[in-house]
Amino acid sequence: MIAALDQCGELLSKARGVYSTLSSSNSNDEFQALAKEMSPLSSAHSDFINLNPDLFKKVKYVYDNQGKWNLNAEQKKLLESTYKRFVNSGALLNEDQKKRMMEINAEMSKLSLQFSQNLMHDTNNSYVIADTKAELEGLPEANVQQAAELAKKIGKPGKYAFNMQRPSCNPVLQYCKNRELRKKVYLMYNDRCNHNDQYDNKAIAKRIIELRLERAQIMGKKNYAEMQLESRMAENQENVYDLLNQLWDPAVEKAKEEIADIKAEMKKDGIKGEPQRWDYMYYLSKAKEAKFAYDESKISEYLEINNVQQGIFYVANRLYGLSFNERTEDYPVYDSTAKSWDVIDKDGNVIAIFYSDYFPRDGKGAGAWCGGFRSQSYDGAQRVQPIVTNVCNMSLPSGDKPALQTPDNVETMFHEFGHALHSFFRNVHYNGTARTEQDFVELPSQINEHWAFEPEVLKVYAKHYKTGEIIPQELVDKIDAVGKYGQGFATVEYLAASLVDMDLHALTTVDKKMDVMDFQDKVLKARGIPQQILPRYSVTNFSHSIGGGYSAGYYSYIWSEVLDCDAYQAFKETGDIFNQEVAQRFKQSVLVPGSINKGMDMYKAFRGREPKIDGLLENRGLTIKPQAVKTKDVEKRK
Secondary structure (H helix, E strand, O other): OHHHHHHOOHHHHHHHHHHHHHHHHOOOHHHHHHHHHHHHHHHHHHHHHHOOHHHHHHHHHHHHOHHHOOOOHHHHHHHHHHHHHHHHHOOOOOHHHHHHHHHHHHHHHHHHHHHHHHHHHHHHHOOEEEOOHHHHOOOOHHHHHHHHHHHHHOOOOOOEEEOOOHHHHHHHHHHOOOHHHHHHHHHHHHOOOOOOOOOOOHHHHHHHHHHHHHHHHHOOOOOHHHHHHOOOOOOOHHHHHHHHHHHHHHHHHHHHHHHHHHHHHHHHOOOOOOOOHHHHHHHHHHHHHHHHOOOHHHHHOOOEHHHHHHHHHHHHHHHHOOEEEEOOOOOOOOOOOOEEEEEEOOOOOEEEEEEEEOOOOOOOOOOOEEEEEEOOEEEOOEEEOOEEEEEOOOOOOEOOEOOEOOHHHHHHHHHHHHHHHHHHHOOOOOHHHOOOOOOOOOHHHHHHHOOOOOHHHHHHHOEOOOOOOEOOHHHHHHHHHOOOOOHHHHHHHHHHHHHHHHHHHOOOOOOOOOOHHHHHHHHHHHHOOOOOOOOOOOHHHOOOOOOOOOOOOOOHHHHHHHHHHHHHHHHHOOOOOOOHHHHHHHHHHHHOOOOOOOHHHHHHHHHOOOOEOHHHHHHHOOOOOOOEOOOOOOOOOO
């Protein structure tokens, strides 16, 4: 009965996989209208199942009497997760509470969709315009040409336009000498959906927070964070705050060191006073050049996107024996820039289909993610291949230059492919045993980043786009030397977003007059955030937290970073970053089992012990006393 319930709705799942992939990566007015129609129907359909008393009665009977059957480990996990899904959806509530829960779910579904559609609009349709090329001094020529092309596209020929997609606006913040232009771009980007217009998300965000809290309290929890965290590795908000607060002060101190360097660079330009937020990226880049003679634009000349992808495939081959065959004719693509690939294991079996979709366009959401048209499953004894997507917003080709990427973009490509590897290798028999704890799921993606700039890997894919010359050792050394520089800024902006996410969802009451942006400003000011740094995402454009799957969970990236840095040391300790014994142990312990085992159990099966924080500190250049990750399975950090 439990297995049959897990497998039901196959046709809907198939349609939803296609629909959700296209609506996030290739949307249009028709898709958005359809989404508004489908979202409440989908929510009601889920409630109809999860709040069905007769169905839950049968699930509970099996759960309470599971000793009658000889269940294997995966079947036990499926039974447990199915039972908890019903309970967490409200199956034990009375009829009035169930009715209210359904009302909350329906309203939240509409609000989350509206939040995301507003953000897509402001990201793709908010522009900063420069009238002359002289205003763009310092901006690489490829970005100048892209700005001219965008201006022409929006009906402003002869001018230069920048939208709020990162490949468009980030180069302005990093390279453009024009301080006023940097200010306009910075404020436009950070204030997306905060303009008191029809696309404003402040009221939507506040209402979502209210509804999440009400839902949690109906379920008997003190706040939404408590409800979310009890099924994760972290277990409770105290453990999350313990890790975030442990890193906050050293990250702020590191940022203050960087601000001193920024002031010195500003002084060279005759600029007095304190650095502003729109000065940080530009002058940090200048400081990096001064300290390390590092020119990121020169590095990018060796990071052509197709070569980078081949480097990603090379690492997958060396670690796991995978090869990739592009299907240029017979697999359909939903956009001309997307590519499709067979994923072939070392025995010659096609184990997955992979779509890479790297370039920004209208109708694509901001950021980068791994998704799919179909999850891995079984049809009887036959394993059904997953169809996996990597969707990103990378730098476009421009003029006579191909798509040259920044090191950050390369890291993102490796990151998302780590998620894809997890999907390729997952081998479970039930939908209910596929998903790991949220604060474990970033381990496969983040560990994959570690190979991106290893000298042995760079020499395979980092080739000059004109000459084909392999990246010289001098530049490889520079990449390594600057790896920890700027980590103050990067860590503070990330931790700030994580803390705001936690603070919003740790509320036990929501002030009816609360303004979410004022809330953000107050909680971060109280923690002593440098005034030059804002959170990586402001509340009105924080799609991870407010719009989707990382509510009370944005901390997961740093939690998983403790794991991934410690796990990568298992390779480094052998003296071989492609050590086959370690790679196979990681594959079998982490990538294959889905959620049959708990995250900490999977990690310990791979590493032979609990994770330590040492590797993260080294990776980010922070100095605090190393301690273990805090869970019930690990020594407490009190």
